[in-house]
Amino acid sequence: MKVVNKVIVVTGAGGGIGRELVLQLLEKGARVAAVINKTGLQETQILAKDYGERISTHLANLVNKDDVEKLPEEIIAKHGSVDGMINNAGIIQPFINVNDLDFEKIKLVMDVNFYGTLYMCKAFLPHLLQRPEAHITNISSMGGFLPVPRQSIYCASKAAVKMFTEGLHSELIDSNVGVTLVLPGGVNTNIVENSGAVREREEGQSHYYKLLSPKEAAEIIIRGMENKEYRVLAGKDAKIMDLLYRFNPKKAAALIAKKLGKV
Template sequence: MKVFNKVIVVTGAGGGIGRELVCQLLEKGAIVAAILHKSGLEEIKSLATVYGDKISIHFANIANRDDVEKLPEEILAVHRCIDGLINNAGIIQPFHSVNDLDYEQIQRVMDVNFYGTLYMCKSFLPHLLNRPEAHITNVSSMGGFLPVPHQTIYTASKAAVKMLTEGLHLELRDTNVGVTVVFPGGVDTNIVQNAGIEITGVESHSYKMLSPNEAAAIIIKGMENKKYRVLAGNDAKIMDFLYRLNPKKATDIIAKKIKTL
């Protein structure tokens, strides 16, 4: 689905990949409903001064079903239709083993990453089905198919997003709604910078982290080309191949690549 003149909803729009998605969609002629939780308002407001009514700003905690269920009507009141959904918002867990995590931390990761994506899909799908052409893009992670050290709950949540998205693709294959799942590898965002981890070999071209700008461009291209799955970054492509070939070996490699500080 080409994004020009389409109304696209983007979660996690306040920073990182989300803000780049908003910028690039606007540059390509899309109309954007930017979903924010707590941060990033000033950056998005600056875009509104440039693009005017091509962008609207909406506040919601996607982990709260009541918040999410109000969004479609809010957006329809502004833009009159909804053509696409990019579920980008997500959080990582503290870099601890499952044994050292408390249930509140576990619940928060699952609520944002999995249930937030589910609430968005279920709330917006009836409206997408009414459009001549529509698309859902869900951002999983390389961790959605490969264990990551001390991120077991995060990877479980992203694996759930993977299967949710692939299941939706199966359910919607004979409808007007396309579905894409995205597996980004390492992306150089504040989440990664503040995580307290060391990734060895990042100077290598094969494992160099993507910029948010590069990741956003790949995600939009996947949506426009109606891709079933998108591997964003050389590390994601390499580890996807290795994991299919030898899961245990791939897990050993990622354990050596990522170390907590």
């Protein structure tokens, strides 16, 4: 689905990939409803000021189903319709083992990453089904198919997004609504700080791969949406680990544990 002249809803639009998605969609001629929880509202509004009424901003806590269910009416009142959505919002957990992770944090990660995506799809799907052409893009993670030590709950939440999205694609395969699953690898965003997670790194320690920039990630995501791709692997690391995991899951898990699991 080409995004020009379409109305696209983007969650997690306050920064990182979400803000880049908003700006690039606007540049491509789309109208954008930017959904933001708490931070980044003013910054996003300033960056998008040149686009006038083609962008609207909406405050909503995706964990709150009532908040989400109000969005379609609010956005349609502003833009007249909704043609697509990119469920980008997500958080990680503190970098600790499951045994040391409290249930409050576990629930929050599952609520934001999985239930937030589910609530958005449930709220907007009836409206998308009425459009001549529509599209849903859900952002999972490389962690949705590959276990990362001290991020087990995050990985579980993203695996849930992965399977939900693939199931939704199968359910909607004969409809006007396309569905794309995105599995990014490492992206250079502020998700650690925004999630309240702390990770100490030894001096001089660096990633063994080059992180994608938010701009690069957003370009890949939008291209996948416009090309109606089933599955998008964003980043060299995601592509390599996906291939390795298919052939030898145990080896892939051991490698990621060695490279990313040590703090």
